[in-house]
Amino acid sequence: MTLDTLPRIRTVDTLTFDLQDTFAHDVANRLGYRPLQAQRVGVLAQHTLYDKLLAIGVEPFEPKAVDRYKRVRMGRFLGQTMAIQLGVLVAAVLLLALAAHQPEDSARQFLDIIGGAAMLIGGSAITWTAKNPLAWEWREMSLSMYDQPVPKDVLALALKVKAAIPSASFSVHELRKTRVVFDPDPFLVVNVDNAQAYIAVWDEATFDAR
16 A cells, blocks of 8 residues: 555435444443444534534545555555665675685685674664664654645645634654654544544655655
8 A cells, every 4th residue: 555545535424423323322321321422423523524624625634544554654664774784784795705715814804803793783783673663653743733735735734724724733644763764654633522534645755745
């Protein structure tokens, strides 16, 4: 799945929601089981937000598809990181093997030092990455605190939503490695009460807003 193929929500299934609403109400009143009724409040807020966005021509991304994209994206960067570290370790082994076949002591000693250092760095990096997979993570921050460039089209979209939903606030989700931002493909998220919707994403490398 790529940014270009992320599906969007174009209709809200109100019939399904109504059935869930009635069921949760009946379970709470007749059986005394209330978690479904509490969950219904969140569902109502989410559907209400989607309805308001669709009414002004804004089609949010399907949240499950965004979650899948985020997992794939983070896994890809983690895999690339470990591949580079493994390459360093392999290079170290080759250097040490080459050092063993050098006829001159000075050349052998030099390759031993370089190879040993590369092996130490590569091995330590792989071990650290394996123990700290959360070094790569998607982080959320308020748009008002976001200091990276945002495409004008995305900001115009946020203004459009704010005009229609005055209580809306906005945040940005982006992929980070510890505290360093790296090719993050940021998502713009609108938040209203307990509901949120992904309404835009831009490719950091090409600055192409979607």
